[in-house]
Amino acid sequence: MDEPLYPLLSISRLRMGSDGAGVTTLVAGAGCPLHCRWCINRRLLREAPAASVTAEELLRRVEVDDLYFRATGGGVTFGGGESLLHAAFIRRFRAVCPEAWRITAETSLAVPQEHIALAADAVDLFFVDCKDTDGEIYRRYTGGEVSLMKENLRFLLERKGPEAVIVRVPRIPGYNSAEDQQRSAARLRAMGVTRLDLFDYVVREDMA
Numbered sequence: 001m002d003e004p005l006y007p008l009l010s011i012s013r014l015r016m017g018s019d020g021a022g023v024t025t026l027v028a029g030a031g032c033p034l035h036c037r038w039c040i041n042r043r044l045l046r047e048a049p050a051a052s053v054t055a056e057e058l059l060r061r062v063e064v065d066d067l068y069f070r071a072t073g074g075g076v077t078f079g080g081g082e083s084l085l086h087a088a089f090i091r092r093f094r095a096v097c098p099e100a101w102r103i104t105a106e107t108s109l110a111v112p113q114e115h116i117a118l119a120a121d122a123v124d125l126f127f128v129d130c131k132d133t134d135g136e137i138y139r140r141y142t143g144g145e146v147s148l149m150k151e152n153l154r155f156l157l158e159r160k161g162p163e164a165v166i167v168r169v170p171r172i173p174g175y176n177s178a179e180d181q182q183r184s185a186a187r188l189r190a191m192g193v194t195r196l197d198l199f200d201y202v203v204r205e206d207m208a
Contacts (some may be wrong), residue, residue: 003092004092005052006052006053007052009050020102022074022102024069029079031086032080055093070098079105090103094121104125116152116156120159124164130153137176153193162194171200
């Protein structure tokens with residue numbers, strides 16, 4: 001089997017409070033199956049990857065912060081783009097990086113379920129970007145189908161347990177309301193989600 005490669009867009013070091021516990025390094029990769037209206041990474045995702053790297057090559061780029069990761073319980077967060085398009089790579093990276101590092105994945109879950117199964121044992125924490133649980137709102141905003149996200153979320157909760165899953169539920173100007181956001185939160189709790197992050201999108205001119 002060929003060595004999995006990661007289409008690296010950028011590396012953001014020394015992050016705290018936004019990508020999991022402790023000090024983290026956000027590794028952004030190319031590719032996303034959705035077309036979200038207010039995507040903050042739209043310009044970045046239109047660019048070609050800076051490099052295609054092996055797990056060992058990525059390790060060499062991020063291990064400069066090993067002491068920070070170990071001291072704070074942090075590690076590497078895979079984002080993008082859709083991180084789970086690269087599930088085989090994440091699994092390989094978990095095998096070569098220090099065991100003490102925490103691996104986090106930011107995902108829409110808009111991927112085939114086998115990608116989630118492949119990543120599940122390699123990832124310590126999943127941030128699920130839900131958008132909304134209403135099918136029409138979800139379709140208008142992302143261009144995708146909410147049923148796939150929900151099905152994969154149920155699978156992930158069963159596979160990892162609710163403590164390993166944080167679901168982000170935004171209020172999106174022009175697409176859903178505070179009431180829609182609360183309805184989504186209630187539906188997600190009924191599915192077994194215990195960790196919710198409810199917030200408001202702030203839309204900038206360069207996101208339009």
